[in-house]
Amino acid sequence: MSDLLSGPVEIVGAGLIGTSIALACRRAGVDVLLSDASAEHLRTASGLGAGRAKEPGEVAQLVVVAVPPDHLGEEIAAALDAAGEDTVVTDVGSVKAAPLEAVSGHPAAARYVGSHPMAGSERSGPLAASADLFTGRPWAVTPHAGAAATAVRRVTALVETCGAVPVMLTPAEHDKAVARTSHVPHLVSSLVAGTLAGAAPEHLALTGQGVRDVTRVAGGDPALYSQIIGGNSDAVASLLREVRDRLEMALEAISEGDRVGLESLLAHGVAGTRAIPGKHGGPLQPVAAVHVAVPDHPGELARLFADVGGSGVNIEDVRIDHDPGRPVGLVELDVAEGRAEELMGALESKGWVTHR
Amino acid sequence: MSDLLSGPVEIVGAGLIGTSIALACRRAGVDVLLSDASAEHLRTASGLGAGRAKEPGEVAQLVVVAVPPDHLGEEIAAALDAAGEDTVVTDVGSVKAAPLEAVSGHPAAARYVGSHPMAGSERSGPLAASADLFTGRPWAVTPHAGAAATAVRRVTALVETCGAVPVMLTPAEHDKAVARTSHVPHLVSSLVAGTLAGAAPEHLALTGQGVRDVTRVAGGDPALYSQIIGGNSDAVASLLREVRDRLEMALEAISEGDRVGLESLLAHGVAGTRAIPGKHGGPLQPVAAVHVAVPDHPGELARLFADVGGSGVNIEDVRIDHDPGRPVGLVELDVAEGRAEELMGALESKGWVTHR
Numbered sequence: 001m002s003d004l005l006s007g008p009v010e011i012v013g014a015g016l017i018g019t020s021i022a023l024a025c026r027r028a029g030v031d032v033l034l035s036d037a038s039a040e041h042l043r044t045a046s047g048l049g050a051g052r053a054k055e056p057g058e059v060a061q062l063v064v065v066a067v068p069p070d071h072l073g074e075e076i077a078a079a080l081d082a083a084g085e086d087t088v089v090t091d092v093g094s095v096k097a098a099p100l101e102a103v104s105g106h107p108a109a110a111r112y113v114g115s116h117p118m119a120g121s122e123r124s125g126p127l128a129a130s131a132d133l134f135t136g137r138p139w140a141v142t143p144h145a146g147a148a149a150t151a152v153r154r155v156t157a158l159v160e161t162c163g164a165v166p167v168m169l170t171p172a173e174h175d176k177a178v179a180r181t182s183h184v185p186h187l188v189s190s191l192v193a194g195t196l197a198g199a200a201p202e203h204l205a206l207t208g209q210g211v212r213d214v215t216r217v218a219g220g221d222p223a224l225y226s227q228i229i230g231g232n233s234d235a236v237a238s239l240l241r242e243v244r245d246r247l248e249m250a251l252e253a254i255s256e257g258d259r260v261g262l263e264s265l266l267a268h269g270v271a272g273t274r275a276i277p278g279k280h281g282g283p284l285q286p287v288a289a290v291h292v293a294v295p296d297h298p299g300e301l302a303r304l305f306a307d308v309g310g311s312g313v314n315i316e317d318v319r320i321d322h323d324p325g326r327p328v329g330l331v332e333l334d335v336a337e338g339r340a341e342e343l344m345g346a347l348e349s350k351g352w353v354t355h356r
Numbered sequence: 357m358s359d360l361l362s363g364p365v366e367i368v369g370a371g372l373i374g375t376s377i378a379l380a381c382r383r384a385g386v387d388v389l390l391s392d393a394s395a396e397h398l399r400t401a402s403g404l405g406a407g408r409a410k411e412p413g414e415v416a417q418l419v420v421v422a423v424p425p426d427h428l429g430e431e432i433a434a435a436l437d438a439a440g441e442d443t444v445v446t447d448v449g450s451v452k453a454a455p456l457e458a459v460s461g462h463p464a465a466a467r468y469v470g471s472h473p474m475a476g477s478e479r480s481g482p483l484a485a486s487a488d489l490f491t492g493r494p495w496a497v498t499p500h501a502g503a504a505a506t507a508v509r510r511v512t513a514l515v516e517t518c519g520a521v522p523v524m525l526t527p528a529e530h531d532k533a534v535a536r537t538s539h540v541p542h543l544v545s546s547l548v549a550g551t552l553a554g555a556a557p558e559h560l561a562l563t564g565q566g567v568r569d570v571t572r573v574a575g576g577d578p579a580l581y582s583q584i585i586g587g588n589s590d591a592v593a594s595l596l597r598e599v600r601d602r603l604e605m606a607l608e609a610i611s612e613g614d615r616v617g618l619e620s621l622l623a624h625g626v627a628g629t630r631a632i633p634g635k636h637g638g639p640l641q642p643v644a645a646v647h648v649a650v651p652d653h654p655g656e657l658a659r660l661f662a663d664v665g666g667s668g669v670n671i672e673d674v675r676i677d678h679d680p681g682r683p684v685g686l687v688e689l690d691v692a693e694g695r696a697e698e699l700m701g702a703l704e705s706k707g708w709v710t711h712r
Contacts, residue, residue, distance in 0.1 A: 118564050181562045188544055188603075189548075189570050191602050194627075199631060202529070204533075206496060206523060206534060214570055220622075223619055244604070257589065262586055264578075269547065272571065272574065273574050305657050305661035308658060320671070320672075330491070354488075355486030
């Protein structure tokens with residue numbers, strides 16, 4: 001238990017995120033009070049050991065508002081109204097400027113500090129919760145100008161209790177950051193995916209790993225993402241206009257046969273991929289890909305990874321690319337450049353078919 | 357050795373693709389003649405066992421033109437000029453209408469049938485070649501209206517000799533298909549990646565797996581992709597205009613707070629992700645993700661996959677998501693829906709920390 005977070009912690013909204021935070025707090029020995037509009041969610045979360053239903057009159061040290069995006073503002077304000085004079089209130093919404101606006105005139109606004117864990121699941125509800133959901137993930141903490149220093153420290157203590165890595169940003173900076181790292185990529189991925197809807201199946205037979213990667217996030221729940229993206233409209237629209245302008249440039253370069261212009265746009269994209277932070281927050285390390293053909297039945301991956309482990313070469317990333325026509329998978333192992341030959345030699349000596 | 361492809365096969369251009377085809381033919385016992393403008397490439401490919409340098413006057417049964425996109429037309433025409441009257445000519449370029457146009461007036465055009473293997477590597481040159489590069493991959497065969505049936509059969513035999521899966525398309529259909537499944541996704545991925553270039557590092561600290569997936573293909577060589585995309589300008593421009601129009605719709609919906617319109621665009625994207633062919637060409641199976649925390653040093657992945665293998669649950673896909681701040685990785689294991697609980701139970705009994 002942290003000195004700064006001795007509890008009780010109140011969780012408003014016992015869904016996936018709220019219940020996961022509750023479980024992480026309970027594991028750290030912190031008392032947790034739960035509230036939810038759904039009696040069933042409350043019962044489920046309590047049953048999982050996430051805490052006990054809040055009794056009238058109980059006062060928490062920290063209230064965590066974990067309700068859907070469109071209800072954040074009202075619930076944060078309600079928590080500030082009801083809380084004790086030392087109670088700190090945070091929320092875990094994906095957008096930070098809009099909920100802040102809803103409470104900025106509140107007399108207790110200094111005790112509100114927004115936050116946003118960069119973790120989730122394709123499932124929802126308390127049954128999908130886990131105390132480990134946030135382990136090692138970035139978690140933005142977004143104090144406004146009038147936030148009390150003690151409030152910031154208490155919210156940061158919650159992040160650390162959950163095993164996450166705090167990233168300090170102003171609310172406006174946060175919203176610009178997630179527009180760039182999440183909302184616009186999601187939206188554009190969805191536009192690319194949309195071009196596949198209704199396409200001829202014999203054309204889609206040529207689908208490779210590239211387009212699968214580009215469109216993977218587009219499979220997310222449209223109702224949830226329209227709330228998230230719609231709640232960050234200014235930052236998203238501004239960046240999306242930049243993308244639109246560059247798309248027009250690409251269209252012009254392609255239509256006019258301007259290869260130099262097209263190449264320069266593509267080179268700008270390469271520069272962007274290199275700006276993404278690498279493993280463990282360090283600079284991106286150059287990796288080499290080794291491909292291995294693996295029969296598609298249980299046990300073969302285990303045998304492969306046992307042989308990889310025996311080689312002593314550490315794997316930076318793994319991908320499985322399934323064949324269109326036969327029961328064999330191609331596994332791509334990304335390793336540090338300069339170790340690829342060593343790994344291939346080790347695997348081939350064990351009978352694996354590899355290529356780069 | 358196939359009855360339809362007894363050899364010799366001539367490979368024009370001993371780079372990654374040409375040398376890989378040569379190695380696959382040699383493995384099948386087919387005689388291979390190599391030619392390349394670079395004496396060094398020729399020496400390297402021969403040294404790898406990919407075949408022998410072509411002597412003047414030798415006539416091949418099948419010529420495979422595997423030169424850079426901008427030189428395909430002239431090299432295919434030259435091959436038809438030089439070939440015997442039974443020689444079939446194919447090429448392996450990423451675009452099919454443009455090279456066909458260059459030879460459509462040729463008296464021997466009936467003996468030309470284009471093709472396009474959907475395989476590659478981030479490396480190039482004969483040293484990166486492998487006889488297994490095409491195993492299980494789609495390989496488009498694109499006969500034009502005047503192509504001879506024997507020519508189509510011989511090119512299809514080459515595809516099968518290389519272990520790939522033939523997909524028959526007209527040249528125009530092929531180019532529309534790859535605009536949709538490859539060129540436009542690559543270009544749009546590059547535009548998203550471009551928004552990350554020069555972004556504030558503290559904003560990029562919030563980068564998650566989603567944007568990494570969306571921008572992964574954008575890391576490809578700009579010079580090569582500007583040739584490929586530029587060589588398919590009509591199909592790419594036409595589809596890119598559709599994307600532009602939908603992007604404008606998204607921008608309007610976001611600017612006007614039209615959540616219903618935004619949700620409908622996102623739902624169209626979900627429909628597109630579901631249109632992508634699933635494992636082994638079958639329909640996409642619903643999968644569930646299980647996350648496992650894995651210490652980041654050699655041997656741990658082997659231990660994990662041994663335990664996964666022991667569980668008897670087959671893994672459909674694997675991803676490694678590195679933490680920003682600590683030496684532990686989160687491994688995502690995708691399994692058939694309904695097997696996730698079983699896998700989690702098996703792994704937790706071995707001491708792994710899992711969540712969905």
